[in-house]
Structure formats: structure tokens, C-alpha cells
Amino acid sequence: MNAQILIAGAGIGGLTTAYWLARHGFRPTVVERAPGPRPGGNGVDVREQAIDVVDRMGILTRIRAAAADVRSMKFVDARNRAVARLDVAGATEPEIMRGDLVALLRDVTEGVEYVFGDGVRDLTQDADGVTVAFEHGPDRRFDLVIGADGLHSTVRRLAFGPEADHVTHGGHYFAFANADASLGEDRCVTMFNRPGHMAGLYRSGNHLQAKAYFIFRSAPIAYDHRDVAAHKRLVHAAFAHETGWRVQELLAAALGDPDFYFDAVSQVRMDSWSAGRVTLVGDAAWCASPASGAGAELALVGAYRLAGELVAASGDHRIAFPRYQDSHRALVLKRQQIGPNVRLMVPGTRTGIAVRNAVARLPLLRAAAAVERRYRTQAPTLPEYTPGV
Ligand SMILES: Cc1cc2nc3c(=O)[nH]c(=O)nc-3n(C[C@H](O)[C@H](O)[C@H](O)COP(=O)(O)OP(=O)(O)OC[C@H]3O[C@@H](n4cnc5c(N)ncnc54)[C@H](O)[C@@H]3O)c2cc1C
Known part of the structure; x- marks a missing residue:
């Protein structure tokens, strides 16, 4: 049931969702607006349950090998003199450059159709599926649509309303x-x-x-x-x-x-991450901001749960989408408490x-x-x- 699934966005959230959907027997298509997976970004933490996720994907060893290996943080004054230093060596949880993680995820994701250089322009849902209009390619029909298209998600705007209603x-x-x-x-x-x-x-x-x-x-x-x-x-x-x-x-x-x-x-706060046959994952659904240090963790764990709940419900989104939200929301709310980090x-x-x-x-x-x-x-x-x- 609901085998043909469109994922908008080839970031950490989109690629991880695609990996697990393909592994569970679905037929995902990933559409990414950029000409390929975007390489940029600083170090991101792969921590707690996200370590389980990448381990089950078989890439934990490669992530550890590519880890940024940052050992200290220091605050300096205007003349470059250290005024305080924190030792962060010995962390068991790897920090990896975002671009390196995206490349690794792409590398292990098989059984996925990729469409680069295009994006979702419009969505029309009915009882049997979703008709998707693209910025460049012809319209296509999918059973489900997953918006993994980041903080300024187009899928969120089309299915849930204007950005200003959800972004703080x-x-x-x-x-x-x-x-x-x-x-x-x-x-x-x-x-x-x-x-x-x-x-x-x-x-x-x-x-x-x-x-x-x-x-x-x-x-x-x-x-x-x-x-x-x-x-x-x-x-x-x-x-x-x-x-x-x-x-x-x-x-x-x-x-x-x-x-x-x-x-x-900014942060994204939504009462529900799903509307009919459309759901969201990653920053599109719950961006906690880089100040949380948790963007990669939340995307990896959320993507794993979303694909997992779909297979557990034999593809029935009416069962899977609420279970996905119930299982992941507590972690999201915890990670959105960023006040102390910013201060x-x-x-x-x-x-x-x-x-x-x-x-x-x-x-x-x-x-x-x-x-x-x-x-x-x-x-x-x-x-x-x-x-x-
Ligand atoms: C280039 C880049 C650099 C980043 N650097 C950092 C960093 O240094 N530190 C940090 O904490 N966080 C960073 N982030 C955010 C971080 O990646 C996310 O918080 C986290 O990994 C969750 O990712 P995501 O997959 O949900 O969203 P994102 O990583 O934002 O990925 C969304 C993807 O969707 C694509 N997209 C957008 N709109 C459309 C559309 N309409 N159709 C198709 N595709 C679309 C984008 O090009 C992007 O590739 C960065 C994000 C990007 C895109």
C-alpha cells in the first residue's frame, strides 16, 4: 500500500527517509532543487539515538573515520588571547561536517530515483493519491508526499499554509x-x-x-x-x-x-506534521535551529521513525503518520529548548x-x-x- 512516495529535499532528513523507505520495500523518488546534494555546513552532532540509526545503516564506522575530531573550544578577546577554554576531547558521539554526512548518506542509499535541479511547485490531494506539479518537469502522481525541504519548506506552505504561521x-x-x-x-x-x-x-x-x-x-x-x-x-x-x-x-x-x-x-512549531497524504520530516517539520546542535540528530531519528511506522502499518499513512508524530515529538520539544545555548x-x-x-x-x-x-x-x-x- 502507498508504495510510490515523493520526498522533496536531499538533505539529511530526505536522504535518510529515502534510505529507510527503500530498505523497507517502498519506491521513493527524491526531488532536490539544487543540482546535487548540497555540500555546505559546519560540524553536526550524531548523538544518542541517531548513533543507532547510522549504525543500522552500516555507516557508523565511516562517520567515526570522517569525524571532525574537535578537541577544544575557546573564547578569545579582541587581541586573540584565550580568555576561557573548554576541553571537549573524548566525546563518544561523533561530530562530522554536514557535507560529509550528506555524501555518506547518498552513497549508501540504493533503490531510489533522484531528480536534481527541480522542486515541488504545487500539490493536489485526492482520496487515492497526490498530483505533484514541479518547477520544471511534467506533473506526476504519487501515493504519498514527504516534505524534507528544510526551514523554508515549499511542501509545508502548500499543505499547511504560510510560513509565518509555523516559523518563530x-x-x-x-x-x-x-x-x-x-x-x-x-x-x-x-x-x-x-x-x-x-x-x-x-x-x-x-x-x-x-x-x-x-x-x-x-x-x-x-x-x-x-x-x-x-x-x-x-x-x-x-x-x-x-x-x-x-x-x-x-x-x-x-x-x-x-x-x-x-x-x-528560527524554529518551526506545528500542531501536526501531517495533512492527509502529505507529511513533513526534519527542519520542515520542527527546525530547532543550529543553536540546538540537534538538527542532524532529529532528522536522522525522525526519518527512521517515519519510514519505520510506514512499514509497520503496511503503508497505511492514516495509522503511520500519527504514530510517527507521537513517537518523535517529545525529543523535538526537548531539543527546541535552546535558550541557554544562545545565551x-x-x-x-x-x-x-x-x-x-x-x-x-x-x-x-x-x-x-x-x-x-x-x-x-x-x-x-x-x-x-x-x-x-
Ligand atoms: C547548505 C546547508 C548548510 C547547513 N549548515 C548547517 C550547519 O553548519 N550547522 C547546522 O546545525 N545546521 C546546518 N544546516 C541545517 C541542517 O542541515 C538541518 O538542521 C538538519 O540537518 C536537518 O536537515 P533537513 O534535511 O531537514 O533540511 P536541510 O538540510 O535544510 O535540507 C533541505 C534540502 O531541501 C532542498 N529544498 C528546499 N526547497 C526545496 C524544494 N521546494 N524542492 C526540492 N528541494 C528543496 C534544499 O536545497 C536542501 O538540500 C544546513 C543546511 C543546509 C541546506
């Missing part, structure tokens, strides 16, 4: 770009703050390049989320007058980088920065981080889904 602005904007690795300490994340602003450098142990990132506090700004030149102007305006640390070197490189990635620290990374005042640095120097914090890492590995095991009758 988190008070900040962020950008990632490639950077000169020689500017950063090996296997270290370096961060520099001004009130409401943060510039950082992520230097993984497995890459010749490093990633620069910029975060700034702001009320909502009206801009086209697909206009990269406009994004660059916004980041330039926010950091143009900053003379401290290496901000101007990083900014100049970022503004010339075609992989520049910018968005709001730690981007304090709003000089006093806030000083307090953060003082706390980061406390041995107590290191002990608490070790306890948290230990607790994280004790997440409940995910169910093994088998075909229902």
Missing part, C-alpha cells in the same frame, strides 16, 4: 562560510564576542579548510531567503565596523565564498560576556559536561520496525 524568529541570524585554516587552532572552535554578536572559526581535524561563522542579534528582517547577495549584505552590515580579533579577514573571505550559507535562528554563545551585554567567560573557566563546568556526555549515551534503544499485516 529566534532573535538572531547566522552565517557559515569557508575560511583559511591557518587562521584557526587545529581541532578547536574559536569564538569572539561583542554584545549581541559572535564570530567564530571551526577548525576540524579532518579538513584542510576551516569554517567561519557569524551570529548577530536582530529583530526580524525582511529579505528573500534565496538571495545570497542580500544575505551577504546583511552580514557585512552587522560586522563591518568590528576591528577585533580576525573578524575582518574572516568576513572578507566569507563574502567572496560561493558556499556562503545564511539564515535566521552561552552570544551574550547580549558586556557583563554577560564576562560572566560567561568566568563560568567557562570553572572546573565544575567541565565535570558537568562529562556527566552530560555520559548521560547522553544512555538514550533508549529505538524500535526495530518490521512489516505489519
